[in-house]
Amino acid sequence: MIEPRIIKELQNLVGKQHVLTSPEDLVAYSYDGTFAERRPDVVVSPNSTEQVSQIMGLAYREEIPVVPRGMASGLAAASVPINGGIVLNLCRMNRILEIDELNFTVTAEAGVVTQDLADAVARKGLFYPPDPSSIKQSTLGGNAACNAGGPRCLKYGVTSDYVRGLTVVLADGRVIKTGGKAIKNVTGYNLTQLFVGSEGTLGVITELILKLIPLPKVARTAKAVFPKLADASQCVNRILTAGITPATIELMDETTIATIEEAMHLNLPLDVEAILIIESDGMDEQRVNQEIEAIADICRATGAREVQVARTEKERNDLWVARRAISPSLARRAPNKLGEDISVPRSAIPDAVAAIKEISRQVRIPIAIFGHAGDGNLHPNILFDRRDPVQVEKMKKAAAEIFRVALQLGGTLSGEHGVGSLKRPFVEQDVGPVFIDVMNQIKKALDPKNILNPGKVIPGPVPGGRDLFAW
Amino acid sequence: MIEPRIIKELQNLVGKQHVLTSPEDLVAYSYDGTFAERRPDVVVSPNSTEQVSQIMGLAYREEIPVVPRGMASGLAAASVPINGGIVLNLCRMNRILEIDELNFTVTAEAGVVTQDLADAVARKGLFYPPDPSSIKQSTLGGNAACNAGGPRCLKYGVTSDYVRGLTVVLADGRVIKTGGKAIKNVTGYNLTQLFVGSEGTLGVITELILKLIPLPKVARTAKAVFPKLADASQCVNRILTAGITPATIELMDETTIATIEEAMHLNLPLDVEAILIIESDGMDEQRVNQEIEAIADICRATGAREVQVARTEKERNDLWVARRAISPSLARRAPNKLGEDISVPRSAIPDAVAAIKEISRQVRIPIAIFGHAGDGNLHPNILFDRRDPVQVEKMKKAAAEIFRVALQLGGTLSGEHGVGSLKRPFVEQDVGPVFIDVMNQIKKALDPKNILNPGKVIPGPVPGGRDLFAW
Numbered sequence: 001m002i003e004p005r006i007i008k009e010l011q012n013l014v015g016k017q018h019v020l021t022s023p024e025d026l027v028a029y030s031y032d033g034t035f036a037e038r039r040p041d042v043v044v045s046p047n048s049t050e051q052v053s054q055i056m057g058l059a060y061r062e063e064i065p066v067v068p069r070g071m072a073s074g075l076a077a078a079s080v081p082i083n084g085g086i087v088l089n090l091c092r093m094n095r096i097l098e099i100d101e102l103n104f105t106v107t108a109e110a111g112v113v114t115q116d117l118a119d120a121v122a123r124k125g126l127f128y129p130p131d132p133s134s135i136k137q138s139t140l141g142g143n144a145a146c147n148a149g150g151p152r153c154l155k156y157g158v159t160s161d162y163v164r165g166l167t168v169v170l171a172d173g174r175v176i177k178t179g180g181k182a183i184k185n186v187t188g189y190n191l192t193q194l195f196v197g198s199e200g201t202l203g204v205i206t207e208l209i210l211k212l213i214p215l216p217k218v219a220r221t222a223k224a225v226f227p228k229l230a231d232a233s234q235c236v237n238r239i240l241t242a243g244i245t246p247a248t249i250e251l252m253d254e255t256t257i258a259t260i261e262e263a264m265h266l267n268l269p270l271d272v273e274a275i276l277i278i279e280s281d282g283m284d285e286q287r288v289n290q291e292i293e294a295i296a297d298i299c300r301a302t303g304a305r306e307v308q309v310a311r312t313e314k315e316r317n318d319l320w321v322a323r324r325a326i327s328p329s330l331a332r333r334a335p336n337k338l339g340e341d342i343s344v345p346r347s348a349i350p351d352a353v354a355a356i357k358e359i360s361r362q363v364r365i366p367i368a369i370f371g372h373a374g375d376g377n378l379h380p381n382i383l384f385d386r387r388d389p390v391q392v393e394k395m396k397k398a399a400a401e402i403f404r405v406a407l408q409l410g411g412t413l414s415g416e417h418g419v420g421s422l423k424r425p426f427v428e429q430d431v432g433p434v435f436i437d438v439m440n441q442i443k444k445a446l447d448p449k450n451i452l453n454p455g456k457v458i459p460g461p462v463p464g465g466r467d468l469f470a471w
Numbered sequence: 472m473i474e475p476r477i478i479k480e481l482q483n484l485v486g487k488q489h490v491l492t493s494p495e496d497l498v499a500y501s502y503d504g505t506f507a508e509r510r511p512d513v514v515v516s517p518n519s520t521e522q523v524s525q526i527m528g529l530a531y532r533e534e535i536p537v538v539p540r541g542m543a544s545g546l547a548a549a550s551v552p553i554n555g556g557i558v559l560n561l562c563r564m565n566r567i568l569e570i571d572e573l574n575f576t577v578t579a580e581a582g583v584v585t586q587d588l589a590d591a592v593a594r595k596g597l598f599y600p601p602d603p604s605s606i607k608q609s610t611l612g613g614n615a616a617c618n619a620g621g622p623r624c625l626k627y628g629v630t631s632d633y634v635r636g637l638t639v640v641l642a643d644g645r646v647i648k649t650g651g652k653a654i655k656n657v658t659g660y661n662l663t664q665l666f667v668g669s670e671g672t673l674g675v676i677t678e679l680i681l682k683l684i685p686l687p688k689v690a691r692t693a694k695a696v697f698p699k700l701a702d703a704s705q706c707v708n709r710i711l712t713a714g715i716t717p718a719t720i721e722l723m724d725e726t727t728i729a730t731i732e733e734a735m736h737l738n739l740p741l742d743v744e745a746i747l748i749i750e751s752d753g754m755d756e757q758r759v760n761q762e763i764e765a766i767a768d769i770c771r772a773t774g775a776r777e778v779q780v781a782r783t784e785k786e787r788n789d790l791w792v793a794r795r796a797i798s799p800s801l802a803r804r805a806p807n808k809l810g811e812d813i814s815v816p817r818s819a820i821p822d823a824v825a826a827i828k829e830i831s832r833q834v835r836i837p838i839a840i841f842g843h844a845g846d847g848n849l850h851p852n853i854l855f856d857r858r859d860p861v862q863v864e865k866m867k868k869a870a871a872e873i874f875r876v877a878l879q880l881g882g883t884l885s886g887e888h889g890v891g892s893l894k895r896p897f898v899e900q901d902v903g904p905v906f907i908d909v910m911n912q913i914k915k916a917l918d919p920k921n922i923l924n925p926g927k928v929i930p931g932p933v934p935g936g937r938d939l940f941a942w
Contacts, residue, residue, distance in 0.1 A: 202660075
């Protein structure tokens with residue numbers, strides 16, 4: 001519970017209409033993209049870095065937990081307020097401040113929806129590549145806080161590769177600026193990349209300077225159907241070792257294919273182990289055509305039964321329909337899913353997929369596997385029903401086993417979703433106790449009162465809070 | 472002075488022959504690539520992460536400063552032991568541990584010379600792009616500690632873009648591993664990038680997992696002579712906004728051209744303001760040829776008086792002779808030089824060059840300007856004679872003015888050399904007091920006894936040490 005005098009003070013800071021306390025409003029801010037849930041005590045929506053600074057000053061003085069929040073599309077419960085307190089809703093800070101066409105940068109507030117930014121810069125012939133599946137909902141601040149990825153990251157890199165500078169409000173309300181428009185910058189520690197991916201536990205990102213690149217003019221897409229998943233994986237290696245870097249190489253396993261087909265009737269083959277969707281893009285039509293044909297040849301040479309290269313934009317969109325249908329299709333198949341996000345060395349993909357299939361068989365719970373084969377980032381989705389405690393136990397068991405497989409193969413818990421609450425219990429297995437200790441020291445140094453998104457990322461007890469994922 | 476019992480203990484840890492204390496040995500480890508100089512008390516050369524861990528454990532217990540050192544080619548006095556203590560020479564740790572051709576990674580010890588690594592992976596058809604001018608001397612550990620750049624960074628990015636994982640020995644001797652072979656990794660804070668660029672002040676990098684890419688098969692180089700420097704700068708923007716990203720765009724101003732010509736007699740034009748050396752590379756000969764011709768066309772269209780595209784490998788090497796001749800030529804012109812490293816938004820290059828020329832005129836000291844025009848990273852080299860106190864004062868004044876110009880134009884003190892001792896007095900002007908405070912908090916958290924390369928990067932007094940650059 002937050003005292004009325006504090007609510008009053010918050011109202012004075014941002015205006016009464018931007019401070020929410022009614023139960024129906026609080027419920028709306030108690031979720032993210034997982035099935036976790038916890039109501040905040042109050043939702044505050046600032047409109048400027050200065051207001052965020054004032055709110056943090058107050059929270060610091062009063063020792064109230066603050067959970068920064070964009071559109072809460074996260075998949076690790078990083079923005080669920082597990083200790084209650086203030087949800088700091090940054091969505092009003094949605095201004096694109098400057099598109100610098102000479103220096104290929106854009107400066108924008110944290111609450112700008114990523115797709116809106118991508119559209120705005122595309123109108124100037126520029127390209128902001130990071131494309132998380134949530135791109136139409138999620139915000140730049142959330143993307144940076146979680147270091148979001150996406151299919152195009154194979155060729156273009158993840159969000160962190162595009163963050164050149166930040167404005168961040170610290171736990172005590174002080175404002176820090178990191179980086180800038182200069183491309184190369186080694187003055188002082190790389191605090192930019194310390195804040196990126198720290199999931200709101202070290203500071204509140206309020207403004208970003210992002211790198212842009214020239215907008216590719218052409219894209220061509222191919223679908224390749226592989227009877228054997230090992231062949232599909234071999235194909236990925238052959239493409240990349242040939243010096244070709246497609247924009248995307250997306251993998252769907254047989255469970256995923258079957259789930260999509262059941263829901264959408266797209267005429268997908270049900271007797272194959274894998275489909276790859278591969279996109280090539282660039283500035284020159286002829287070159288892109290050559291590249292996609294070279295890719296198609298490699299697919300055929302490595303055992304693809306069928307390779308379809310889209311000839312028109314409509315055909316290209318049709319190929320992506322299946323990929324985009326994954327999430328809604330999974331939702332039809334089971335009431336709940338736990339979307340995992342392991343990342344393994346690319347060469348370990350066949351072993352990872354085989355091991356996850358074995359887990360599915362042994363635990364007797366369906367797991368659909370899809371993801372970004374080109375960079376070794378897989379999304380095994382465990383399908384279950386939360387209302388059935390037996391299924392919940394199976395889900396937990398399967399998830400823990402999947403994490404174990406990732407680590408065994410030299411990989412990591414999360415490629416692009418982050419740790420949040422969800423994976424905290426597994427972090428130490430991944431990074432070891434010294435790494436945890438260093439994270440704790442840095443957290444204490446930057447947030448001595450532990451008010452910034454407490455109980456996230458770093459393992460440990462959640463004082464006064466509920467651990468939502470007590471595996 | 473270090474007590475004999477500690478020397479003895481160090482000898483027991485690494486073997487007597489790997490502990491140096493004689494004055495002539497200490498002198499050899501008292502320099503870097505600047506004109507700074509300070510002798511350590513002892514030089515210790517470990518052969519493994521375990522030995523580094525033991526040495527740090529001892530140093531921590533006894534509170535002895537430790538300065539990690541590769542080949543000491545740094546240009547900011549980061550590896551000069553300004554407090555004395557232990558120089559930790561990592562050059563014996565020069566093993567390439569694994570080249571993973573499937574996952575495009577190489578694992579190597581910190582003391583491997585960068586060119587040796589690049590050669591070893593090139594033999595497998597793989598490419599390690601970072602190419603600091605010191606590539607034939609400098610080591611991977613030093614490159615990572617300083618986040619080294621180089622001409623090719625325009626297209627390929629800097630060292631940090633290639634560091635996927637680290638083994639680091641902390642101040643108290645504990646060993647931490649960050650990252651790994653997985654391409655995407657968001658498990659926990661990005662400690663990898665916190666250690667990269669921290670210049671040995673937060674930990675000792677002993678092993679690195681580096682990203683590789685396919686080796687380009689073809690490179691073509693052009694030289695373009697511009698009567699007006701503003702036209703050369705405009706040319707750079709036109710190339711990049713056309714969606715062309717050459718591997719390198721190197722700029723030489725008229726003072727640099729005159730200095731090279733005086734020393735080397737290469738028949739360079741002495742009546743022009745700028746020469747650009749532009750290289751295009753890739754997998755396909757025809758495409759690279761098209762790209763370099765498109766670049767040559769843009770050069771001509773933006774005011775180049777003469778554009779020469781190398782037709783043979785010999786012609787290409789000849790074009791690079793001038794660029795490589797810069798440093799030796801400068802050495803002929805004046806006994807000393809202060810090589811600066813400002814980085815500005817690319818569009819600000821003409822303003823930066825004009826302002827630096829004005830400083831040169833006003834302070835009456837020669838400044839040669841060259842650098843990486845494509846990414847806004849300039850190396851104004853102030854030429855002077857250390858033995859002449861008047862010239863030293865002028866050098867200091869000009870350097871301070873150059874820093875001021877960089878900041879005024881939205882740039883930063885250092886693009887690729889780092890802060891070291893040299894730029895400490897100017898860091899606060901660049902990043903502000905809150906940034907400094909956060910760096911101090913992180914430094915205290917990771918190195919509570921301030922034994923790791925004390926008196927570097929973060930501004931402040933140097934307890935017990937001499938500030939080598941009291942501007």
